[in-house]
Amino acid sequence: MSDGIIAISDTFLPTLQQVPREVAGQVTSTLEMLRTTPESPGLHVEPLQNVKDDRIRSVRVNRKYRVLVFRLNSSGQNVWLVEGVYNHDAAYAKAPTLYLRMNPISGTTEIRSDDDAVQTGGGYSEEEVRSRAAALAAEMAAERLAEQQAAEAERVTGAEETPEAAGGAGAGGEAPAGEKQAEPAQPSTVPAAQTELALDGDEPRRPKPEAPTGPVLAVTAQQLIDDLGLDPHLAEQAAGADDTTLYALAEKTKNWQGTALLDLATGTSLEDVRAAYFTGVTGGSAVGTPSGTEDVLQSLSAEKSQANYRLIEDDTALAEVLASGSFEKWRIFLHPEQKTYVEVNTRGPYRVTGGAGTGKTVVLVHRAVRLARKSAESGGSARIVLTTYTRTLADALAQQVRALAPSIPRPDALGAPGIHVTGVDRIAHGAVTSAQDLTPMADVLGWTTRTPKFSRHAREWDAAIQAAAAADALRDRSQPHVTAAFLIDEYREVVLPHRILTEVDYLRVSRTGRGTRLGRAQRREVWSAIAAYREGGQRDSALDWDETSAVAAAILDARAAATGERVADHVLVDEGQDLRPTQWQMLRALVAEGEDDMFIAEDSHQRIYSNPVKLGRYGIAIRGRSRRLKLNYRTTAQNLDFAVSILRGGDFDIAAMEDDDLLSSEVTHGADRGTFRSIRTGPEVTFLPAVDLADEIEKVAALIRQWTEEIVDEGGDPSTIGVLTRFNKTRDTLVRALDDRGLRVVSVDRNTSYRGGAPLVMTFHRAKGMEFTHVVLFGVDDSSSVDVARSAYDEQTLEAAELQERSLLYVGATRARDQLAVAWAGTASALLETGEAR
Ligand SMILES: Nc1ncnc2c1ncn2[C@@H]1O[C@H](COP(=O)(O)OP(=O)(O)OP(=O)(O)O)[C@@H](O)[C@H]1O
Structure with a gap:
């Protein structure tokens, strides 16, 4: 018999993270044996008694642990679908209730349990489900055909530009040293589905948010059942659900149906949700009945199943991930939208925006790796630059690239094949110091030298x-x-x-x-x-740093003019909102305009360093190529609500600030609750009002002690606690005071790298791009913002500086995965709008 295939379910990785490290290693070798020699006497693959689905097996890892798998046998070949790893008793308790069902409407495989909180009830008989599915498949095929015909008609008549074409060559905006070009025309109409968002963006100031009540979804239960294939019982509850209930339902629903509900709640249309998850496979069975092996196998191998299932067969990337001993979900399972942006072939610069924690960095890292692999497969050796604002963030990016694809080269120098990961100022520095000819400096500064200092x-x-x-x-x-x-x-x-x-x-x-x-x-x-x-x-x-990148751009441009060659094939930028004009010029000069040239991840609501930049002015035309991620994977709904409430008080007219040639609906997200949601819930935010600084320190110290004990009890590391301050001085005061109270914490600044073992204390600025399980925002009182009026020189900079203060708090609050506490002495900062904090 030929080797089998291992299929990983997204339920498997979280269980793998729970077992001790050495057991995880044994699990991966057990799976390898299962794939190649399932009959081996050393491997115990046990069928179980009284099970709902007789394909389920328990596979022995060691005395204590068992892996639960479904054995799907087709034409003599085994596909082993891995559900999870548990200790012996838990595995035996769980196995009898599990079954595999292919959803007849969506064609998606679901690992179900009789214990599912949301089960069948009402709805269709199996026969009805099947005939409904067939009708739907025909409907979708007709829709696709109509779309193709419409697109073809547009292409032929040129009546209307597609979004991609609208941002194509020639829309580059103002040339750096040239005259101002005519402003691109605003689209005269906004598509109906986007109108609401566009208007939202125009509101001068939002009223203080009320807790949302009433149904969140704009669809009926029947639509959810008929058009999406959701369980009838779930659909009925979801259609009328308010915010809190919807979250609870989505969280309880373990398979794709939960994420689909959240997608709808972020404003994604039914059609788009279908397009994201539907595999196109027909067959399946009603809830409560296991589906046939052939149906499940077809569904598992469909591309759209990759959000929840992956086959290891021929997937060296997946094998690499499992072999690495680190099992975070993001490395294998992407949200369908994330996957789209990893894979999209662009005809020019492309931008992904999205609130904090929506996985922008994850997309960027996967994309860099995909571009490297694609080039290698066709015998090429692409030069990929992956960069961001600071070196610390670049180090974190480099770590993620290494975790995802250890075998891809990460050269130190610009121009070498592989993924060059570094901070944007280092690129500029490198381009200037390695230049043979520094004469282009004179074009930027009016003087030149052979030995510049920085x-x-x-x-x-x-x-x-x-x-x-x-x-x-x-x-x-x-x-x-x-x-x-x-x-x-x-x-x-x-x-x-x-x-x-x-x-x-x-x-x-x-x-x-x-x-x-x-x-x-x-x-x-x-x-x-x-x-x-x-x-x-x-x-x-x-040279200062702005001069350095301006000079670097001139050097790179001059070199390209002389040789016809640019030093990179693809440039990917994280935290783009904080980059400055000459840094953009330099990045533009690294790579020739064309396919997959530049890919930018940014969140304007997290801008904490620089003024807004209109990218079109620097030859980076993204019009029509800007997309938004909407599901927050990092922080809980409670923390996210608090973070977004801080943004709401500010007048973030992002469209006007940066790319007024974009539809505002393309960039709005943070202040709009309906377009940005978390995938999980947790405890409420803790507010710690204190009478004075000493009282605040006492309260925070007590909380850190309590959290530390809880984390250590669970075998965790207390450095997953982050305590954030607005100023360096506050950080130092706090660290000293905690030290006086015998509480060990690590103060993190530019020069100290952080170690494990103790909670970390740092400024909001330093915490950018990081994440913690527990976060305290310390000192959020009425003196916690910088006196923005002092450095602002006009109305525009005053407003921008005020927004930056909000952004800083937003950045801080969104670093928390699970628990967030906000402390202040005296009067709380006016930027905290929540009722609890006032
Ligand atoms: N598809 C996914 N599955 C599981 N976890 C994910 C997924 N995508 C992202 N995450 C997790 O969500 C968290 C946030 O991801 P990431 O840092 O990429 O977001 P971001 O949008 O860049 O955030 P920020 O703007 O705050 O820097 C990380 O812990 C990441 O591992």
Whole structure:
């Protein structure tokens, strides 16, 4: 008999994570034996008594553990569908109730249990189900044909651009050093399904959110039954369910039906949900009846089943993951939407947005690996750059790439085959230091050197202002446009990207997007300070980081002009919302425009470093190629609700801030409860109001102690607790105070890498991109925001700075997987809008 096939169910990985490490190793070798030599005397594959589905087997791992599998035998070949690993007694208690059913409407395999909280009741007989399924299949085929015909008609007549084509070549926006192009036309109509979202985005200010009541879904129970194939009992409860009930139902429903409900709750249409999960396989059986082996096998091998099941046969990637000893679900099972963005072939830059924890990084890492594998399969050696804002985040990305695909090369240098993972400033630094020819520097700065230093400090702007004042070039130094804050932004957002070298050019340049309007005399003043800053740089042969990436872009462009070659084939960017204009220019210069050139993951609601950027200005035209992820995999619904309530108080008009040429519905998400949901629920957020700092520290110390004990009791590591502060100073005070109370914590800053064994204390900024099981937001009182008015030089920067304070709290709150606590002394921050906190 030929070797069998191992099929992994998504129920298996969480159970594998629960067993001791050495047992996990034994499980994988047991599965390998099951695949190759199931008859081996060393392997005990036991049928069980009194079972619902006689295909279920218990396979011995060691004295204590058993794996539950379904044996699906077809034409002499075995497919072993692995459900989970349990200790002996739990396995024997569970096995009799389990059965395999293929849903006749969706064609999806479901591992069901007689104990399912939601069971059959009402609905159709088996016969009715089958005939309904056949009718539906015909309906879908007709729909597909009609769609194809419509698309064909559009292509032929050119009557209307498809979204992809609309963002194609030529829509590149304003050239860096050129004239402003005409604004792309706004679409005159918004598709009906998106109208509500678009209007939401236009609301000037949201009222304080009320707890949502009434049905969440905009579909009837009958539609859920007929069109989706949900269990009738579940459908009836779900159709009328309010928010809380819907979550409870989705969580209890272990198979794809639960996720499909959440998808609908995020605004995904019935058609899209069907397109995501329906396998197209016909047959199956009603709830309560196991389905035939052939039906199940066909369904399992359908591509759409990959969200929940994977066959190991020929899947070296999956085998690699299992062999690695680390079993997080994200490495094998992607949400259908995530999978789409991993695999989509793009005709230019593509952007995935989505709230915190929706798996944007997961998509990016899978995509980088897919591009590398695809190239290797066709004998190529693609040069892939995977980058993000900071080095710490880049290190985390590198770890994920290694976990997913240890065998793919991760070169240290730009231009080598494989996945080069590094921070965006390091790329710029590398491009400048490795350049043979630094003359393009002169095109950006007006001077050049063979030995640049990278050491300029923001305070050198003060020296430049002083120098300009000393030369009598400034009339009044208290004017906003001659403050360091204004000049830094003007330099990085206007002067450097446009490669302005002279006052004459600066007087002419379009400053679109900058809030403050400047007259001629004011521009002269600004230029005098900028010229002084540049002279300082030239004197010291020193570049700041914005200059470095601007120079890197010029060097890369010059090299491409001379050789016709760019240094990368694909560029993937995480945390894109925090990148600055010249960094985008540099990334654009790494890769030629074309298929799969740039892929960007970002969340505008998490922007905590830079001002919004209109990517189209830097040759990154994403119009029509921006998509949104909506299911939060990280944090519970309770924590997410709290985090989103912070955003709601702010006027995040993302569409206007960054890409006003996009439909606002393409980018809105965070403030819109209906479009962003968590996949699980947990305890309520804990609020810890305190009378003063000492009281707050006491309360937080007690909570950390309690959490630490609970985590240690369960065999976990207390470094999964994160305590976040707004300022470095608060962090240091807190760490000292906890230390005085005999509570060991680790203070994390730029220079300390974190270790396990103790809770971590760090700033909100440092926690960006990280996640913890438990989080305390410390010191969220009315003095916890920076005095934004002090550094803001106009209305626009004031608003942006206020939004950044909200974003910081949002970032902090969404680091928590399970439990979140918010502490403050005295009056709570005005940014906390929830009733409990006020
Ligand atoms: N398909 C999936 N199955 C299981 N877990 C997933 C899946 N996708 C993402 N996750 C988990 O959700 C969490 C958040 O994922 P990720 O960090 O990619 O989100 P993100 O959108 O980049 O978040 P942020 O914007 O906050 O950085 C991680 O723990 C990740 O492992």
